[in-house]
Amino acid sequence: MRCIIKLAAKYPWLVIMLLGLITITALIRLPDLQVEITAEGMMVRNPDAIALYENTMQTFGSENVTVVYLEDENLFNPENLAAVHQALAQIQSIPQIHRAVSLFSVRYLRTVDGYIYSDPYLKKIPKSHQSAISVADTALLNPLVERNLLSNDGTVMAINLYFDPADYQRGFDEQVATALDHAIAPLKQRLRHVFHLGDPSIRSGISEQIRADQKIILPIALLVLVVTLGLMLRRLNATLIPLFTASLSVVWILGVMATLGIPVNVMTSIVPALLIIVGSTEDIHLISEYQTATQRGVRGLLANRFMANHMGIAILLTFATTCMGFLSISLNRIDLLQQFGLITAIGLTLNFIITITLVPACLQLSTQQSDTQSPLGGSSFIRFSATIFNVIFQFPRSITIAVLLIMGLSCYWTLQIQINNSVLDYFEPNSELPHQADLIQKKLSGIQSLAIVVSGKKDAFLKIHQLEQLQMLQDYLEQTGLYDKSFSFADFIGVVHSGIDGEHPNRIYLPDNDEVIIEYMSLLGHANARSFVSPDFSSARIIVRHGIDSSSRLNQAVQDIMQFSRESIDPQLEVVVTGSSYLNSQAVDYMADGQARSLLLMLTVIFLLVTLLLMSTKIGLVAVIANLFPILVLFGVMGYFDIALDTGTAMVAAIALGICVDHTMHFMVRYQRLTNEGLSEMEALAQVIQQESRPIFITTIALAMGFTTLTCSNFPPVALFGMLSALVMLLALIGTFVVTPLMLYNFTIHIKLPIFATEDKRNGFYKKHSSAHEEIPSSSLST
Secondary structure: OHHHHHHHHHOHHHHHHHHHHHHHHHHHHHHHOOEOOOHHHHOEOOHHHHHHHHHHHHHHOOOOOEEEEEEOOOOOOHHHHHHHHHHHHHHHOOOOEEEEEOOOOOEOOEEEOOEEEOOEOOOOOOOOHHHHHHHHHHHOOOOOOEOOOEOOOOOEEEEEEEEOHHHOOOOHHHHHHHHHHHHHHHHHHOOOEEEEEOHHHHHHHHHHHHHHHHHHHHHHHHHHHHHHHHHHHOOHHHHHHHHHHHHHHHHHHHHHHHHHOOOEOOOHHHHHHHHHHHOOHHHHHHHHHHHHHHHOOOOHHHHHHHHHHHHHHHHHHHHHHHHHHHHHHOOOOEHHHHHHHHHHHHHHHHHHHHHHHHHHHHHHHOOOOOOOOOOOOHHHHHHHHHHHHHHHHHOHHHHHHHHHHHHHHHHHHHOOOOEOOOHHHHOOOOOHHHHHHHHHHHHOOOOEEEEEEEEOOOOHHHOHHHHHHHHHHHHHHHHHOOEEEEEOHHHHHHHHHHHHHOOOOOOOOOOOOHHHHHHHHHHHOHHHHOOOEOOOOOEEEEEEEEOOOOHHHHHHHHHHHHHHHHHHOOOOOEEEEEOHHHHHHHHHHHHHHHHHHHHHHHHHHHHHHHHHHHOOHHHHHHHHHHHHHHHHHHHHHHHHOOOOEOOOHHHHHHHHHHHHHHHHHHHHHHHHHHHHOOOOHHHHHHHHHHHHHHHHHHHHHHHHHHHHHHHHOOOHHHHHHHHHHHHHHHHHHHHHHHHHHHHHHHHOOOOOOOOOOOHHHHHHHHHHOOOOOOOOOHHHHOO
16 A cells, blocks of 8 residues: 555656546446436345235236326316327327226226116217216225215316326436326426326436536535635645545446446435545545654655655555445445445445545645645634543543433433335425325325235135225224325126125125126136226235335234234135235334444444454444444434434444544554554544544535535435534544544553643643654664
8 A cells, every 4th residue: 555655646647647547438428327226226135025026916917006186176077088088198199108007998887778878978068068077976985986086076087097007217207207207298388286206206206406506516516625625725726635535436436337327216316425425534644744754854756755654554554444334335225225335345446546546646746835835723622622632631531421311311312213225215395296195195195005925726706805905905094094095896796796786885895796707707707807906806816005215104004914923814815915015114124224234244344444444442442432422313313303213314323434434544544553662542642633633524524514505405304414414523533532432542642641630731741741743763764
């Protein structure tokens, strides 16, 4: 590592030329970069659950619906119905639409004078408003229509669209959303509310927000980085070099994604901003160490050698731990988080390569700039570090108790954290899509769906008893009050029988014997009931529409369904629950498990690295406790303020731990070097606090300000991620400059510091052992 830094300083123009060529190559690839959002990305990678879901779709077709919502007080005026019918014809011409269900296609089975009629409810547009209202009232008697295709008050009609998952390809969502917008545009001039909502519109909405984020967050992040470093360092090269390394890192990782065909999704979209934020940390440490050498009269190549000898190992270790923090996220079984962890780790690796080559090259080329200028706030940092040292060791017991009390309270509130994985949480609550989802649920039924699959022997669902079992399940669903609507093969047979039998005109009821069901299916064919029953009639699906937006509530509701099935449904029947909304909600358990595994891996890595580095298990334990402090407080804050753990906030702890350990590594490496040079533990600790306060403080402020820019995101989870990450960066300062010295004092330092001495004596001790201008050993300049 030291050799690479020294070589880069020795041949700066060669380094810049090579990096420039790679950057140009990456820029050429950028037009191929795609934005793509998939429903499967939010699902947990559970082979059995996914196999069940895919088998269900193959047997019955997809239960996911895109609703074209049409609302107006005079919806059933003949002129309005004619306009809707014309729009429907254009909708059905869209190639990607597999099936469209509406009052214009659902058949109205009835017997008149001994003849069976099966025309759709709106095969012909009624000539008068009253006739149209009569048709609507008749349709509402059909359980497959009521609150599915028509609201109870007759003011809302839905056209339900279904797509074949096999047709999905890149650009599918945007094409469908655009075509639907065009088809329903004329209706917006006639009706009160007209829109479409489903997977294509939601995913294309997310894609639009991703593009908007890139236009806002990246420039803001770069501006914040420049302003923060400019104010803190007051050096042109110290401000521009991190800007260059961050910009090159962004171009490189986007070029890699474009080359490998990896699309930008809702999580990987924040990787460029993260590289700008996180990628600047090692630059600051290198530049700070370089400036330390120049302040002592060493310049040019010798200053770069000093920087390499003092920082080479430290930045290698901090890169390894930060990269490990992001890689640990890939332990999660949710595809979105796995991709995010891997892409960010690759980006940090590229950033590290750029940093260890470009920083020394730029510093070497900027030697003509005055190197004797004192950095802004040098004396302020000395006073700041002296104050920290004095306060900590004046009240060590009180501060230790306070830290332990805060960690204990944080543990309590951590247990109150809820976990959620709802796709609508990607939108602001007052934005258009959540409002549309609320309208659909209020007037019709929720946009989300479950599939309850009930299986038995062949031809099982050609028998009355099994259909009654389906009805029993549906009655339970209605009694819970959690679900908006359910549809089953029992409803289908009930509608057919009521229409053909005709004995009870205003009621839907099942036939009395099995032979009638067999006759109906022979007459109608399986294709008409494919959504509800398998071809061999051994399995039936209950489609459940709901608006449950809490993953934990949905998981509990499904557990209750399974419990009811075990207790009340015929034991010869097997009941399972699947569906995209349930697979998404199942991810909450794996999210918590992945979070625990990520943190455990990171804490283990920290312990082993520090223990091997300093050959002391006690110091390894110090590092773990110091880095555990900000994470525990973070979770405590989330629990106290009722901030859910979701795809955004689930990343904070592991990432923050990977970044926060950077401070610990720099602290420990300098501490070891000073003790090896002959200083006592307390003397070394005093100098470490002084010498590391400036770069760590500047890095923390830059990181906190950088993460704050993510609060500008259109995605609430990403905005929360930015806010919480900024908080944990500030908490890491306490972990580094309060918890770490306290633990080192309690675990490793046995000399008697005059804890109860006067402040003047204590300041004298600090100043004696933390001189800022000691001579540089010749070994620090050796090649």
